[in-house]
Amino acid sequence: METLPDPCDDRVVKSVDPPPQKPLSEEMFYDSSGLPNYNVIKKHLVKEGKIHKEQFMKLILDTTEILKKEANLVKVSEPVCVVGDIHGQYYDFVHLLEKAGSPKKINYIFLGDYVDRGIFSIECVILLFSLKVAHPENVILLRGNHECRNMTDHFTFREETINKFDEEIYDHIMDAFDSMPLAAVVNDRYLAIHGGISPDLKKLSQITKIDRFQEPPVKGLFCDLLWSDPMNDEDANDFEFNENKERECSYLFGKKPTKKLLDNHNLMSIVRAHQVQIEGYKMHRWDGDSSFPYVITLFSAPNYCDYYSNKAAVLILKDGGISIKQYDQSEHPYFLPDQLDVFSWSMPFLAEKVMSLMTNILKQTSDDVDENDETSAVTEVTSASDKMKKFGKIKTKIKTMARVQKMFKVLKDEAEMLLKIKNMAPDGKIPRGLLLDGRPAIKNSFKEFKNASNLDKENEKMPNFK
Ligand SMILES: [Mn+2]
Numbered sequence: 001m002e003t004l005p006d007p008c009d010d011r012v013v014k015s016v017d018p019p020p021q022k023p024l025s026e027e028m029f030y031d032s033s034g035l036p037n038y039n040v041i042k043k044h045l046v047k048e049g050k051i052h053k054e055q056f057m058k059l060i061l062d063t064t065e066i067l068k069k070e071a072n073l074v075k076v077s078e079p080v081c082v083v084g085d086i087h088g089q090y091y092d093f094v095h096l097l098e099k100a101g102s103p104k105k106i107n108y109i110f111l112g113d114y115v116d117r118g119i120f121s122i123e124c125v126i127l128l129f130s131l132k133v134a135h136p137e138n139v140i141l142l143r144g145n146h147e148c149r150n151m152t153d154h155f156t157f158r159e160e161t162i163n164k165f166d167e168e169i170y171d172h173i174m175d176a177f178d179s180m181p182l183a184a185v186v187n188d189r190y191l192a193i194h195g196g197i198s199p200d201l202k203k204l205s206q207i208t209k210i211d212r213f214q215e216p217p218v219k220g221l222f223c224d225l226l227w228s229d230p231m232n233d234e235d236a237n238d239f240e241f242n243e244n245k246e247r248e249c250s251y252l253f254g255k256k257p258t259k260k261l262l263d264n265h266n267l268m269s270i271v272r273a274h275q276v277q278i279e280g281y282k283m284h285r286w287d288g289d290s291s292f293p294y295v296i297t298l299f300s301a302p303n304y305c306d307y308y309s310n311k312a313a314v315l316i317l318k319d320g321g322i323s324i325k326q327y328d329q330s331e332h333p334y335f336l337p338d339q340l341d342v343f344s345w346s347m348p349f350l351a352e353k354v355m356s357l358m359t360n361i362l363k364q365t366s367d368d369v370d371e372n373d374e375t376s377a378v379t380e381v382t383s384a385s386d387k388m389k390k391f392g393k394i395k396t397k398i399k400t401m402a403r404v405q406k407m408f409k410v411l412k413d414e415a416e417m418l419l420k421i422k423n424m425a426p427d428g429k430i431p432r433g434l435l436l437d438g439r440p441a442i443k444n445s446f447k448e449f450k451n452a453s454n455l456d457k458e459n460e461k462m463p464n465f466k
Contacts, residue, residue: 001020001021001028001047001049002020002021003019003020003021003047004018004019004020005018005021006018017047019047019048020047020048020049020050023049023051023052024040024049024051024055026055028040029041029051029055036059036129036133038127038130038131038134041127042097042127045090045123045126045127046090046091048333051126053166053169056126056165056169057168057169059126059129059130060129060172060175062129062133064172066132066133067132067141067181068179068213070140070181071208072182072183072207072208072209072210072212073182073183073184073204073208074181074185075185075188076184076185076186076187076192077187078186078317078318079106079316079317080107080186080187080316080318081101081107081108081109081314081315081316082111082186082315082316083273083298083300084111084113084273084274084280084297084298084299084313084314085112085113085274085299085301086110086113086114087113087116087117087118087121087301087305088114088115088121088123088156089118089301089302089304089332090118090121090127090332091120091332092300092312092330093124093300094127094330095330096314096327099325100316103134103135103138103139107139109140109192110128110139110142111142111144111194112141112143112146112180112274113145113147114128114146114147115146115147115152116146116151116152116155116157117459118301118305119156119160119335121156121157121160121161122161129176140181140184142182142193143177143180143182143194143212143226144274145194145216145226145227145274145462147180148174148215149215150463151463152174154463155459159339160339161173178212180212181212182210182222182225183204183207183225185204185265185267186271186317187317189267189317190268190271190317191204191261191262191265191270192271193226194225194272195224195225195227195250195272195274196225196229196253197225197228197253197257197258197261198220198221198223198224198225198251198253199224199240199251200220200221200224201224202261203261203265204261204265210222218249219250223250224250227244227247227250228251228252228253229244229246229247229250229253230252230253230254230258230270230272230294230295231252231254231255233284235254236254236255236284236286236294237255237286240254240257242254246457246461247460247461247462248461248462249461249462255286255287255294258294268292269292269293269295270294270295270296271298271315272295272296272298273297273298273299273300274297275297275299276304276308277298277299277310278449279310279311280298280299280310280311280324280326280327281298281315281324281326282296284297299312299313300313300314302327302328302329304452305452305456308452308453308456309448309449310449311327311328312326312328312329351408352409355401355405356405358401359401359402362394362397363398
C-alpha cells in the first residue's frame with residue numbers, strides 16, 4: 001500500500017508511518033468470494049486510511065439487510081467472546097480482536113455502545129459491519145443505548161460521521177442501528193443484553209414481540225433492556241426495582257426479579273455492559289463472595305475517554321467454562337478537540353497577538369501626541385480644547401482596541417480550556433474541573449477512576465430529548 005509522500009523529508013514524527021495515499025480499491029476491500037476483507041480494512045483504518053463513500057454505503061446496506069432478518073432475541077453457542085462498550089476507541093477494539101482471535105475460530109457477541117465519546121467511532125462501525133457481513137452467523141451486534149439518533153446527536157457520533165462522510169451515510173447507519181437485535185441467549189445459559197432487565201419483563205418471549213425497528217422509547221421494556229443497571233451489592237438483596245437516579249430514566253434491578261427470570265428460563269447469569277468498571281468487569285455476587293454471579297458487567301473501552309485509568313475486559317465462554325480477558329489501553333493518534341483543523345484552532349491565538357500589536361502602536365501614537373503637545377505649546381498657540389479633542393479620539397480608539405483584544409483573549413483561553421470538547425462535555429456544561437486540572441500528577445489509578453466517574457456523571461444520564 002502506497003503511503004502519503006514526504007517530498008521535503010520534514011515529517012516530524014518519523015516513527016509513525018504516513019497514512020495510505022489512496023482509499024482502498026475494490027480488489028482490496030473485498031476478498032475473492034466477494035466478502036469484506038476485514039483484515040485488510042482493519043489495518044488500513046489503523047493507518048488512518050480512508051474508504052470510499054460508495055464502499056461504505058454498500059457495507060451499511062448489506063449489514064442492515066442481514067440485521068433485519070435476525071430475531072430480537074438471538075441464540076449463540078460457544079466458544080464465544082462477549083464484548084462490552086467500545087465507544088469509538090478503535091485502536092483498543094483492534095487490540096481486543098487480536099487478543100480474542102479470529103471470528104472463524106470464536107463467535108462474538110457485541111453488547112452495544114459502539115459509538116460516541118471516542119473519536120474513532122466511524123472506524124469502529126466500518127470494522128464491525130465488515131465483520132458482520134463476512135461472518136453473519138458468528139458475529140452478533142446487539143443494540144446499546146447509544147445506537148440511536150437522539151444519543152448520537154447529543155454526543156459526538158453524528159458530527160463525526162458528517163465530518164468524515166455526510167448526512168446520507170449517517171441516516172443509513174441509523175437505519176442499521178434500528179435493525180440491531182436487542183438480546184441474545186448464549187449456550188442456553190446466559191442472557192446477553194446491553195443494560196439489564198425490566199419490571200415489565202416476566203418471560204423472555206416478551207422480548208421477541210417488541211417492535212425494535214425504531215428509536216428506542218424513553219420508558220418501558222425496550223428502554224429498560226438498553227438502560228437499566230444492577231443495584232449496588234448492598235441494596236440488591238433488599239429491593240426488587242429502584243428508581244435509576246443516575247440515568248434519570250429506567251430502573252436499578254435487584255436480586256429477586258433477576259433470580260426469578262433466570263430460574264424460569266434455566267439460565268445462570270445476565271451478561272451486560274453499560275457501566276465503566278475499573279477492572280473492566282464486575283461480578284455481581286449477590287449470594288455471597290464465593291457464589292456464582294447473578295450479573296456480569298463488561299466494559300471493553302480501556303482508559304475510557306483517555307481519562308478513567310480503567311482496564312478493559314471481555315468474557316470468554318468456552319468448553320462450559322467462563323474466563324475473563326483483561327487489557328490496557330493501546331496508543332492512538334492525537335486529534336484536536338471537536339475535530340478542528342490546526343488553522344481554525346490557532347485563529348484566536350493569532351487574533352489576540354495582532355490586536356495586542358495594534359493596541360501598542362496606537363498607545364505609542366497617543367504618547368507622541370502628548371509630547372508634541374508639550375513642545376509645540378511653547379512655539380504655537382493652539383487652543384487647549386482642540387488638543388483635548390484630538391487626544392480624546394485616540395483614547396477612545398485605544399479603549400475599543402483593548403476591548404476587542406480582551407474578547408480574543410477570552411476566546412483563546414476558552415479554546416485552551418477545551419470547554420467545548422464534545423466527547424467530554426457534550427452540552428459544554430461539565431467536567432470543567434476535569435479539563436482544567438489536566439491529568440493529575442499523582443499516579444493513583446483508583447483515585448483517578450473515582451475522580452473521572454464523579455466528574456463524568458452528567459454524561460451517564462439520558463439527555464432531555466426534544
Ligand atoms: Mn450504555
